[in-house]
Amino acid sequence: MTSPHINVLRAVDATGVNVAIHDxxxxxxxxxxxxxxxxxxGYQLSRITKAVFLRSKSSGHYAVAVCAMDRKLDFAAIADGLHQSTRMEVASAEELDRVVxxxxxxxxxxxxxxxxxxxxxxxxLAESTVLIGGGAAGVELELAPADLVWASGARVAQIGVTS
Structure with missing residues (x-):
């Protein structure tokens, strides 16, 4: 069985949010x-999320944007939601490994x-539960969207557009 990344497990333990693990x-x-x-x-695709690791084009700040798989990310809206003055772009796999x-x-x-x-x-936030990556390939965590926002310290913004 594949387990979530230790950092994800620690975050779940620290926040006490209720999750179901799907391998x-x-x-x-x-x-x-x-x-x-x-x-x-037996779920709609709108409950399965993608989390994309991003970096600011000028400041070097990093972020993770989360939206449903059936939506596209709006990079300008992400920058606005994060109060960044410059557009965000997808960070490299090397940055993802090094930083996260x-x-x-x-x-x-x-x-x-x-x-x-x-x-x-x-x-x-309209979904009863959502599924997020577990920090390891092939493992997802299911939790209430409000718990996701709270446990991750996320900002909520309209960053997804219908594909």
């Missing part, structure tokens, strides 16, 4: 895409260094 390897059908994962759970220690396909908004900001798309 892709334990499903009967292979999980090769977010839609496969949603189908295996999560793999490209396992980015989590939990367990981040304190100087990495988190912004969550406000559309996620």
């Amino acid at each position: 892709h390897e334990l499903f009967e059908s292979p999980i090769r895409s977010p839609q496969d994962f949603a189908d295996a759970l 220690g999560y793999p490209k396909n396992g980015v989590s908004p939990l367990g981040l260094p304190s100087d990495v900001a988190v912004v969550v798309d406000e559309a996620l």
Whole structure:
């Protein structure tokens, strides 16, 4: 069984939020895409999130933006939501590893260094629960969106647009 990253587990323990852990390897059908994962759970794709590790083009500040898989990220809105004067861009896999220690396909908004900001798309607040990366590939955490915002110290903004 794949476990969440230790930093994610520590964040869950420290905040006391209620989570369910989902290991892709334990499903009967292979999980090769977010839609496969949603189908295996019987959920809408809007409950499965993507977390993208970003950096400010000029200031070098880092952030994680979280929105549903069926939406696109609006990079200008992310910068506004984070009160950045410059546009945000996707950081490299090397930066992700160096700054956070999560793999490209396992980015989590939990367990981040304190100087990495988190912004969550406000559309996620309409869901009963959402699924976020566990800091390791193939493992997700399910939790209430309000708990996600609280546990990650996230700002909420309209950062996703319909694909």
